Amino acid sequence: MKYQSHQIAHNFYTASVLLFLVQIIVGIVAALQFIWPDFFILNFNTIRTLHINALVVWLLMGMMGATYYVVTEESETELWSIPLGHLQFWATVIAVTAVVVGYIVMGLNPQTNMEVFGTRLLNEGREYIEAPRWADILIVVSVLLFLFNCIMTVFKTKKFTAVQGVLLGGLTFLALMYLPGMFYTKSMVKDQFWWWWVVHLWVEGSWELIAAALLAFMLHKLLGADVKVLAKWMYIETGLVLFTGILGLGHHYYWIGTPKYWLWVGGIFSSLEPIPLLLMVWDAFRTTRETRGVVQNKIGLYLTVAHAIFNFVGAGLWGVIHTLPQVNQWTHGTQITTAHGHLAFYGAYVLLIVAMMYVTLPSIKGVKDFNQSRGFLSFWWMTISMIFIVITITGAGMVQTYLERLLGLDYVTVKASYNLWFWIFRAIFGVGFLVGVLILVTDILTLGKKSVAVE
Amino acid sequence: MSTNAAKNLFIYGSLLCFVVLVILTVDTMGKLDKRAPEITEQVNAGKKVWHKYDCIGCHTILGNGSYFAPDLTKAVERKPKEYLKKFIMDPRTIKPNSAMPKLGLSEKEADNLIAFLDWMDKVDTNGWPPKPILAGAISGKTASTGQMLFQKNDCSACHQINGIGGTAGPDLTHIGNVRPDVEWHIRHLKDPDTVVPDSAMPSFHHLSDEDLRQIGEYLITLK
Ligand code: HEM
Ligand code: HEM
Ligand SMILES: [Fe+2]
Helix, strand or coil: CCCCCHHHHHHHHHHHHHHHHHHHHHHHHHHHHHHCCCCCCCCHHHHHHHHHHHHHHHHHHHHHHHHHHHHHHHHCCCCCCHHHHHHHHHHHHHHHHHHHHHHHHHHHCHHHCCEECCEECCCCCCCCCCCCHHHHHHHHHHHHHHHHHHHHHHHHHCCCCHHHHHHHHHHHHHHHCCHHHCCCCCCHHHHHHHHHHHHHHHHHHHHHHHHHHHHHHHHHHHHCCCHHHHHHHHHHHHHHHHHHHHHHHHHHCCCCCCCCHHHHHHHHHHHCCHHHHHHHHHHHHHHHHHCCCCCCCHHHHHHHHHHHHHHHHHHHHHHHCCCCHHHHHHHCCCHHHHHHHHHHHHHHHHHHHHHHHHHHHHHHHCCCCCCCHHHHHHHHHHHHHHHHHHHHHHHHHHHHHHHHHHCCCCHHHHHHHHCHHHHHHHHHHHHHHHHHHHHHHHHHHHCCCHHHHHC | CCHHHHHHHHHHHHHHHHHHHHHHHHHHHHHHHHHCCCCCHHHHHHHHHHHHCCHHHCCEECCEECCCCCCCCCHHHHCCHHHHHHHHHCHHHHCCCCCCCCCCCCHHHHHHHHHHHHHHHCCCCCCCCCCCCCHHHHHCCCCCHHHHHHHHCCHHHCCEECCEECCCCCCCCCHHHHCCCHHHHHHHHHCHHHHCCCCCCCCCCCCCHHHHHHHHHHHHCCC
8 A cells, every 4th residue: 555545545445335235235125116015124215215325325435435546646645634534434434324224214114204493304305315404414514524635635745637626626516516405495396406406417517527537547547648638638528518417407407397498408408418428438449549558457447448338328328318308208207217327327437436446446455466357257247237227127118108108008007017027127137236246345345355366 | 629728618618507507597496486386384384294204215296206106296187185185194995906005194294295286286397297199099989978978087097997097996897797786886976985985986976867877887888
């Protein structure tokens, strides 16, 4: 370990993959509840809340670990404060545990979800941002401590690199965009209006900035590519991400009670959103080709390129197919949305964080060479399973759109009979995905350990 | 393009877009109140019940949320409020195989929630959800007066015949075998409680005796 600070990155990675495992296990429970609603003591809503919150939190923790790593390496110094970094890690772990316990208690007895100071004690009852207000505040404090520590580190040596700028800029944007979800409105229309600021401006705004910065970082670290060229393309990509993504927010304002002009704003800007994502794919391929040489960390590069590709396919293609109002009118809120949500999150962010882990863990653990076969094995288990889950759910979405939305059949009939086999296949492929995650967790936790290195 | 030019374009371009978004947001906020009825205390209380029980964890509303259960934006449109209230308070006494569990709403909470759903129904959603454009293709020809009355009174909001219709009440595809007695049907339609204790089916006593008989005659042909 070159820097003591990297221990913090390591801790974040460990917590991150463990939560990933939890996310997938509850995901399979959720999938089974589509077949047997009473499969588990907790109802579907609680299970789903755990699934998507675990997802968001482990990705955030992965990003934090990655950022602690990048900042120390780019600034060539230890963190401004190592104890603060450890404190921030443990505070995050404790807060997350408390929130999860709260969800479970609320799931077992909804009456515990009392109103305190005009907000809910255990579960706010809003998708993705279910965490209650007291937890929101803890999350914001934690992110601020994290940002403060990183920014002070950069100022220590004043090596203002482009990657650090965009990375920390993206993270600041992320912290700011959490705020619109932190107040109560009496109108459900306004509620959803601000809710989308958080959800959309995260995944199609700030998180993409972070992805572009980490992509440039990884391409540089793996291939030794020219920083100047990488930085230029990173700026072009992020510029286009925000140019299309900020007003692309309009694709969520077609039918929620907002004025009609959003159909134009959202339709036009969001259909351009795939362009920067395609540029990132091209960027990854170009850099790899131009700097052809012996790449030691093959799995790292593999995952980096896979991230770029699946970001484009999942977010770009699976997003653009239902983004025009004329299509979205029929597919809005169907399983088509779920198919897109899964492939987009998987390609854009799951693969990004997993790639960062493989790119940085060897230096963190101080090993030059490590057994890469498990990394590949886990990648293929996860990716093939995810592709099949998405095909399955896209099928379910097409059947649902046709029968329910176009023909007018009943929602429950379509779900319980016509789509039954899709639910069964999703659950089966989910188990395949779990196999991949189990291999991943084992590998991340043991990578570079003596017993493995000898193998 | 130089790196610096790209950087400036990124920073100033994004800021400009954000400013446009803020302007559109201000404009939208100013227009929202005219696109929905006034929010009464009861509607707000209903919204709080919605959050308390995490209904969004299974349902969508305005098309956003979870895809495990039907969208509730227009829930009150086709089903009477008394029915919905009974259902929300205890789904499985009304529909034994319902995938919705009993969540423990009190009577008052259920009333507030219905007021909230009633408000939702009146929000101007730019026409969403759209009417199923192919529905005509499967509704078939109307043969008898009874069948016409069945459609006119929207019995299919709750009942299925040959796979078409809602699932709130029993499937009526073979009701003629189960209940072959026209008089039973008339009594049931007039006042469901008298023949089925605690029935959640709405009463159709406002229909004329002749209409009720026609519906009954139609029902017993379903075998
Ligand atoms: C970058 C990563 C992206 C991620 C992680 C992502 C994720 C998601 C998720 C999870 C939802 C469902 C939200 C909910 O639960 O209600 C969603 C909705 C949607 N996304 Fe994306 N998305 C991404 C990019 C894009 C892009 C680039 C486009 C368009 C070109 C797009 C178009 C849409 C649309 C139209 C919806 C609304 C679906 C509906 O009407 O039900 N997304 N996205
Ligand atoms: C890394 C992989 C995964 C990611 C990134 C992911 C992400 C998500 C997201 C964002 C949602 C909520 C939004 C939506 O419904 O579109 C969701 C819901 C769900 N996920 Fe996953 N998930 C993953 C793996 C799995 C697996 C392996 C299963 C199980 C087979 C699963 C089953 C479900 C189910 C059943 C829902 C509820 C969908 C609905 O409401 O209809 N997920 N997941
Ligand atoms: Fe979006």
